[in-house]
Amino acid sequence: MIISTGIEELDKMIDGGLRTSFCYAIxxxxxxxxxxxxxxxxxxxxxxxxxxxxxxTEVDIEKLMIYGKSFNMNLESYVEKGLLHxxxxxxxxxxxxxxxxxxxxxxxxxxxxxTKMKEINAKMIIFDSISAFFADFKYEKTARSNxxxxxxxxxxxxxxxxxxxxxxxxxxxxxxxxFLVDGVIKIRTELKNNQLIKRISIPKLRSxxxxxxxxxxxxxxxxxxxxxxxxxxxxxxxxxxxxxEKLDNLLGGGIPSGSVVLVEVDGETNYFPLFxxxxxxxxxxxxxxxxxxxxxxxxxxxxxxxKKADCDIEPFMNKGNIVFIDKYNRSVTxxxxxxxxxxxxxxxxxxxxxxxxxxxxxxxxxxxIYGDLTDxxxxxxxxxxxxYFALQSFNIKEKxxxxxxxxNFNAISREMLAxxxxxxxxxxxxxxxxxxxxxxxxxxxxxxxFLPKVVKYKDKMPLIEIVD
Amino acid sequence: xxxxxxxxxxxxxSWCPYLEGVLRHIIKEIDHLELEIIxxxxxxxxxxxxxxxxxxxxxxxxxxxxxxSADETFLRKQLDFFLTLGx
Ligand SMILES: Nc1ncnc2c1ncn2[C@@H]1O[C@H](COP(=O)(O)OP(=O)(O)OP(=O)(O)O)[C@@H](O)[C@H]1O
Ligand SMILES: [Mg+2]
Numbered sequence: 001m002i003i004s005t006g007i008e009e010l011d012k013m014i015d016g017g018l019r020t021s022f023c024y025a026i027x028x029x030x031x032x033x034x035x036x037x038x039x040x041x042x043x044x045x046x047x048x049x050x051x052x053x054x055x056x057t058e059v060d061i062e063k064l065m066i067y068g069k070s071f072n073m074n075l076e077s078y079v080e081k082g083l084l085h086x087x088x089x090x091x092x093x094x095x096x097x098x099x100x101x102x103x104x105x106x107x108x109x110x111x112x113x114x115t116k117m118k119e120i121n122a123k124m125i126i127f128d129s130i131s132a133f134f135a136d137f138k139y140e141k142t143a144r145s146n147x148x149x150x151x152x153x154x155x156x157x158x159x160x161x162x163x164x165x166x167x168x169x170x171x172x173x174x175x176x177x178x179f180l181v182d183g184v185i186k187i188r189t190e191l192k193n194n195q196l197i198k199r200i201s202i203p204k205l206r207s208x209x210x211x212x213x214x215x216x217x218x219x220x221x222x223x224x225x226x227x228x229x230x231x232x233x234x235x236x237x238x239x240x241x242x243x244x245e246k247l248d249n250l251l252g253g254g255i256p257s258g259s260v261v262l263v264e265v266d267g268e269t270n271y272f273p274l275f276x277x278x279x280x281x282x283x284x285x286x287x288x289x290x291x292x293x294x295x296x297x298x299x300x301x302x303x304x305x306x307k308k309a310d311c312d313i314e315p316f317m318n319k320g321n322i323v324f325i326d327k328y329n330r331s332v333t334x335x336x337x338x339x340x341x342x343x344x345x346x347x348x349x350x351x352x353x354x355x356x357x358x359x360x361x362x363x364x365x366x367x368x369i370y371g372d373l374t375d376x377x378x379x380x381x382x383x384x385x386x387x388y389f390a391l392q393s394f395n396i397k398e399k400x401x402x403x404x405x406x407x408n409f410n411a412i413s414r415e416m417l418a419x420x421x422x423x424x425x426x427x428x429x430x431x432x433x434x435x436x437x438x439x440x441x442x443x444x445x446x447x448x449x450f451l452p453k454v455v456k457y458k459d460k461m462p463l464i465e466i467v468d
Numbered sequence: 469x470x471x472x473x474x475x476x477x478x479x480x481x482s483w484c485p486y487l488e489g490v491l492r493h494i495i496k497e498i499d500h501l502e503l504e505i506i507x508x509x510x511x512x513x514x515x516x517x518x519x520x521x522x523x524x525x526x527x528x529x530x531x532x533x534x535x536x537s538a539d540e541t542f543l544r545k546q547l548d549f550f551l552t553l554g555x
Contacts, residue, residue: 091521111478
């Protein structure tokens with residue numbers, strides 16, 4: 001279901017309107033108009049008789065009603081009709097004192113939100129603002145990571161979730177939410193000729209090409225107007241080659257930096273030809289390669305396979321262009337590895353990876369990360385794994401790196417696969433039928449997906465060929 | 469006069485059974501304290517009334533709240549005021 005924002009030009013910018021099961025973030029500096037925009041989105045849905053649940057974390061409900069009145073909105077009438085419910089949610093209600101520890105979850109807001117949603121059959125949930133909400137938490141990191149559950153549970157209900165978040169002046173990707181959400185609507189304020197000018201852009205939009213044009217954003221008593229600007233795009237997508245020309249073409253030019261590529265295989269299809277071919281290409285381009293090794297993907301096996309293909313990667317290893325992070329001891333069996341999974345905590349993994357990425361970037365090297373997620377999914381608890389994956393993906397986005405994450409889809413639950421797919425920017429899937437292997441692209445941030453194509457294996461680099 | 473301590477839990481809270489045990493243990497010693505346990509997934513109206521956000525939350529009669537699980541020493545320190553009131 002697509003819900004209009006009530007602002008025609010904004011609908012156009014976000015590919016027709018707000019999609020249910022998607023989560024959007026409205027980002028902007030203090031006073032930029034996040035609350036006003038979310039109120040107008042509320043009104044847009046209400047006018048189409050779509051019920052809305054508005055959660056306010058900083059402003060009291062009475063004040064919100066008054067705020068609405070200043071824009072000629074009669075929110076009370078919708079509350080009376082049962083189309084709108086306004087709810088205050090904050091960790092620290094007026095007059096209370098808090099003592100906090102880090103052992104908590106946010107199941108109360110999930111339960112409260114779900115119940116209210118059911119009561120009015122809400123299809124749009126506004127959460128204004130997450131910044132104010134998190135500000136009360138002493139253990140903000142724990143709160144933020146638990147908030148991912150809230151996002152997941154609410155979007156699972158076939159509703160649109162709109163979060164507002166205060167952004168700092170300079171940041172580009174500063175919060176995890178921004179990476180987890182499906183769309184980002186950004187309001188920027190600038191002082192020009194002694195006039196405060198607001199601009200709106202869509203830096204991120206899942207399943208559609210993001211509109212990087214910044215349009216004028218004007219708030220007045222009668223509503224919000226957006227004027228289309230003739231200014232050039234604020235940023236362009238940098239695409240990187242995968243090393244397999246045909247694949248690049250099919251993906252519309254390559255893989256945008258900052259992408260997480262999820263490669264799905266069944267237990268029997270060997271993903272090594274794809275892995276080694278791209279790896280070889282990236283090494284030849286002097287990129288920095290980080291490999292999260294595990295029981296399938298480890299240094300001696302990789303070296304051996306390269307030798308078989310008459311390809312010598314030792315010079316790159318000596319130069320330090322390729323680094324293995326051993327989380328599990330690879331020389332042992334899968335079962336033993338499971339027991340030794342605590343050798344390195346996921347937090348250690350993340351910080352080591354980030355340090356390496358920064359080191360490569362210092363020497364002006366682009367970074368590519370490889371990892372097989374299958375064991376991680378099964379060894380770590382679900383929450384821990386999803387947190388780990390989200391954080392890694394966030395870092396990849398922030399550092400403009402590219403990650404190839406391999407997964408055996410037969411070895412994990414369907415729910416888990418669905419969640420990985422939401423976070424991934426590009427999904428490549430291998431499938432087999434009657435001794436023929438196919439490759440397809442099921443999702444791509446550039447919109448360039450493709451149907452199953454026959455794949456041929458070779459014994460020289462590149463080890464994989466896509467046939468029409 | 470009896471004072472009520474509210475303990476908000478939910479089925480997805482792994483620390484809650486432990487915390488409940490500790491809390492019961494402490495409160496048993498004091499006559500004028502009473503414990504009420506509220507599962508937020510079953511009693512949404514109370515969760516809304518007290519604006520509960522995080523689980524576990526312990527609401528004390530003096531507008532003090534304890535967010536998150538803790539051990540007995542920590543809890544005793546927080547409840548000190550009520551404990552001395554009863555002795
Ligand atoms: N009645 C009005 N008419 C025109 N413009 C208004 C009116 N009321 C508010 N504004 C504009 O809206 C802006 C504030 O918007 P809003 O409250 O949505 O900000 P916000 O981004 O939510 O800020 P915060 O981070 O403080 O929550 C003001 O700067 C002002 O320009
Ligand atoms: Mg606001």
